[in-house]
Amino acid sequence: MIYKNLSATKLIELSLKRYETSLSKDGALVAMSGRFTGRAAKDKYIVRDANSEKQVDWGTVNQPINSQQFTQLKTKVLEILDGNDRDSFEVESSVGADPRYAMPLVVRTELAYQALFSQIMFREPIPQYSGNPLLEPFYVYVAPSAKADPDADGTHSETFIGINFTTREIVIGGTKYCGEIKKSIFTVMNYYLPQLNVMTMHASANTGDNGKSAVFFGLSGTGKTTLSADATRHLIGDDEHGWSDEGVFNFEGGCYAKAIKLSPKAEPEIWAACHQFGTVLENVVMDTDTHTIDFDSEKITENTRAAYPIATIANHHPTACAGEPTAIVMLACDAFGVLPPVAKLSPEQAMFYFLSGYTAKVAGTEAGITEPQSTFSACFGGPFMVLHPTRYAELLAERIRRSGADCYLVNTGWWKGAYGVGERMPIAMSRRIVNAAISGELASVPFETDPVFGFQVPTALSGIDSANLKMVNTWQDKNAYNTQLLKLAKMFLDNFKKYEGKVSDSLKQAGPKLPEMVQSGEKLAVV
Numbered sequence: 001m002i003y004k005n006l007s008a009t010k011l012i013e014l015s016l017k018r019y020e021t022s023l024s025k026d027g028a029l030v031a032m033s034g035r036f037t038g039r040a041a042k043d044k045y046i047v048r049d050a051n052s053e054k055q056v057d058w059g060t061v062n063q064p065i066n067s068q069q070f071t072q073l074k075t076k077v078l079e080i081l082d083g084n085d086r087d088s089f090e091v092e093s094s095v096g097a098d099p100r101y102a103m104p105l106v107v108r109t110e111l112a113y114q115a116l117f118s119q120i121m122f123r124e125p126i127p128q129y130s131g132n133p134l135l136e137p138f139y140v141y142v143a144p145s146a147k148a149d150p151d152a153d154g155t156h157s158e159t160f161i162g163i164n165f166t167t168r169e170i171v172i173g174g175t176k177y178c179g180e181i182k183k184s185i186f187t188v189m190n191y192y193l194p195q196l197n198v199m200t201m202h203a204s205a206n207t208g209d210n211g212k213s214a215v216f217f218g219l220s221g222t223g224k225t226t227l228s229a230d231a232t233r234h235l236i237g238d239d240e241h242g243w244s245d246e247g248v249f250n251f252e253g254g255c256y257a258k259a260i261k262l263s264p265k266a267e268p269e270i271w272a273a274c275h276q277f278g279t280v281l282e283n284v285v286m287d288t289d290t291h292t293i294d295f296d297s298e299k300i301t302e303n304t305r306a307a308y309p310i311a312t313i314a315n316h317h318p319t320a321c322a323g324e325p326t327a328i329v330m331l332a333c334d335a336f337g338v339l340p341p342v343a344k345l346s347p348e349q350a351m352f353y354f355l356s357g358y359t360a361k362v363a364g365t366e367a368g369i370t371e372p373q374s375t376f377s378a379c380f381g382g383p384f385m386v387l388h389p390t391r392y393a394e395l396l397a398e399r400i401r402r403s404g405a406d407c408y409l410v411n412t413g414w415w416k417g418a419y420g421v422g423e424r425m426p427i428a429m430s431r432r433i434v435n436a437a438i439s440g441e442l443a444s445v446p447f448e449t450d451p452v453f454g455f456q457v458p459t460a461l462s463g464i465d466s467a468n469l470k471m472v473n474t475w476q477d478k479n480a481y482n483t484q485l486l487k488l489a490k491m492f493l494d495n496f497k498k499y500e501g502k503v504s505d506s507l508k509q510a511g512p513k514l515p516e517m518v519q520s521g522e523k524l525a526v527v
Contacts, residue, residue: 002108004090008116008278011089015112025291027277028306030284031113034144036175037283037301039183040159041383043174045070047164055165055191057388069154070164073146074171080143081108089115093122094129095138095185097320098249101198101242102126103189104137107181114142117178117280120254120307122185134192138168142181146173165191178282178307182256183384186240189251191386199243199395202381204228205236205250207322213248214438215241215405217380218331219359220303223412225257226427227331227434229269234317237310243324243399250320252310259284259304262295266427269315273308280307324403327437330380334413335360337422338485340471341464342433343409343455344447347400348510350407351393354379355499356492356511360413374488376495390502408437409455416474418484432463452489453512489514 006014012029015021022030046056048064056062081088089109096102104126107118118140129135147158159174161184170184190200204224207213213236218224225238237250238257257270259281264271273279274293282305285297295304310316330353332339345353357377376382378389385392400407412430416422436442447456460466467473475481489512496511 001087002090003087003115005092006089006115008119011112011116011119012278015116018112020111021113022286023291024281024286024293026275026293028274028279028281028293029113029116030281030286030293031176031178032300033176033178033283036159036177038177038303039179039383040157040161040175040177042156043159044161044184044383045155045163046386047162047166049166051166056386061383062386065154065162067164067166070162070171072153073148073155073160073162073173074141074169076146076148077141077143077171077173080110080146081141086110091115091118091122092125093118093253094124094126095122095189095251096242096249097123097251098242098244098246099126100130101135101193101196101244101249102129103135103192104129105140105185106137107140107142109142110144111176113280114176114178114181117307118181120278120280120309121182121252121256123253132196134195136168138170138185138188140170140172140181140184142172144172144174144176148173163187178280179256179305182252186251187384187386189240189242190384193242194387194391194395197245197395199392199399201241201243202239202379202384203241204238205241205248205322205325206230206233207236207317208233208438211323213322213325214327214329215243215248215325216329216331216434217354219333219357219375219377219380221258222331222333222359223427223430224331225255225270226267227329227412227430229267229313230431230435231269231315233438234315234322235310235313236317236320236322245402247321247323248325249322250310254307254309255313257306257308259295259306260298260302262306269313270306273312274306276308276312278309279312281305282307324399325405326403326440328400328405328407329434329437330354330407330409331412332409333359334411334488335419336484336488337414337416337418337475338471338481338488339409339411339413340450340457341411341415341425341429341469342437342442343450343453343457344443345407345409345455346510347397347407348506349455350400351397351507352496352510353409354396355389355393355503356495357382358492360419374491374495376491388502390499406437406440406443408442410434410437415468415471417476417480422474429464429468433461436461452485452515454510486514
């Protein structure tokens with residue numbers, strides 16, 4: 001039987017009745033995704049055919065399969081969803097808050113709680129779509145119990161996420177992780193909207209009473225959700241947005257926030273959302289007797305998640321659309337502890353750091369990591385970018401020129417030393433910096449040029465000790481700082497070599513510059 005467009009309450013009831021989930025003492029639905037507690041990045045495929053051949057940036061991220069292989073995978077999923085002894089759950093919705101760029105969406109799932117997740121994350125159905133052929137309805141079929149046969153289906157494993165832009169379908173099997181549903185649709189929007197001259201962004205956004213917005217780029221764990229959820233501003237969205245000639249708009253109707261070490265003091269809006277009926281908590285640890293959630297525990301995974309309707313955030317923007325941004329903030333969790341708390345970027349530097357998409361993994365987050373490891377994910381969302389990264393960078397440059405937005409790089413990672421020695425940057429300090437960037441206050445303070453990275457670092461900002469704005473001042477071991485500084489600068493340059501011949505000379509020059517004294521084996525003097 002296909003249950004269509006059930007209420008959230010009914011989906012929760014059926015999910016509990018079917019033993020898919022448990023209920024926290026506050027009424028949130030607690031789900032375990034099993035073996036996969038994150039995306040199966042190596043198991044995502046795109047059908048390579050006449051329509052997609054010249055559009056997609058093929059490679060290890062966008063792996064090709066043919067139409068026949070996709071059909072085989074779809075058959076496996078539908079055999080489960082259409083089984084005589086099976087129930088499935090269908091949700092009609094849409095993606096894109098701006099009706100000019102909205103796409104109808106139908107998600108059909110094997111599990112009731114995944115239907116609830118889809119209902120939370122996507123938007124209400126559109127009375128009628130724009131009529132643009134690029135935005136015709138898309139269909140998603142999800143059956144975690146479906147398994148691929150790698151030899152017969154051309155996959156790496158039994159798990160698969162397949163996207164077919166010609167038939168406008170997605171099939172997901174072998175994983176219960178809800179993020180696959182959300183991110184597969186984001187991938188679809190990253191394919192179609194740039195063809196309509198809309199910049200697609202793995203970013204959060206908020207707006208003030210003046211209608212002007214601010215955009216926060218960043219990879220997982222950098223603070224996109226936390227820093228955009230500000231009680232003094234209206235939240236447009238926490239993760240996926242478009243930027244058109246008219247302004248910024250959210251793709252989604254919900255938030256999918258990282259919940260590890262969630263704090264009621266630092267993140268009161270998100271904390272409240274996680275303690276209410278209708279929220280889906282994924283892979284969080286719950287006491288089996290009291291049904292109390294332990295948000296600090298990493299027993300199951302560090303990647304614990306909470307999905308809740310954006311309307312539960314008291315100051316959310318009702319239309320999820322706002323004007324062009326006055327500030328663009330690029331967030332980096334720098335575990336090397338050398339990027340300043342904030343740096344002002346020129347338009348060329350903004351493109352450089354956007355294409356770099358830097359953050360760092362730290363020891364303990366993945367097996368085998370014993371020291372900080374740099375992660376460069378193009379456009380702060382490489383796994384979801386279907387076109388070549390330079391296409392998105394060109395759109396960003398065009399948008400910056402049109403809007404005149406100020407661009408900043410903000411380090412939400414470590415200071416006073418690298419990971420293991422120093423401390424995590426205080427959220428309150430990052431908030432103060434972000435607020436100053438959005439208000440325009442930060443643009444008017446005095447700056448000095450960083451001798452290696454070349455960006456502008458403020459020398460004073462009210463509410464923050466001036467000494468702390470220059471990262472070297474926070475380190476006790478200055479030689480260790482120099483070592484880490486040059487190590488990270490070289491990583492940026494090495495990563496950017498893949499864009500040789502694809503970007504302008506001025507853009508290549510916007511990155512770090514290793515001093516001649518370093519190239520000859522001498523040490524960089526601390527300044």
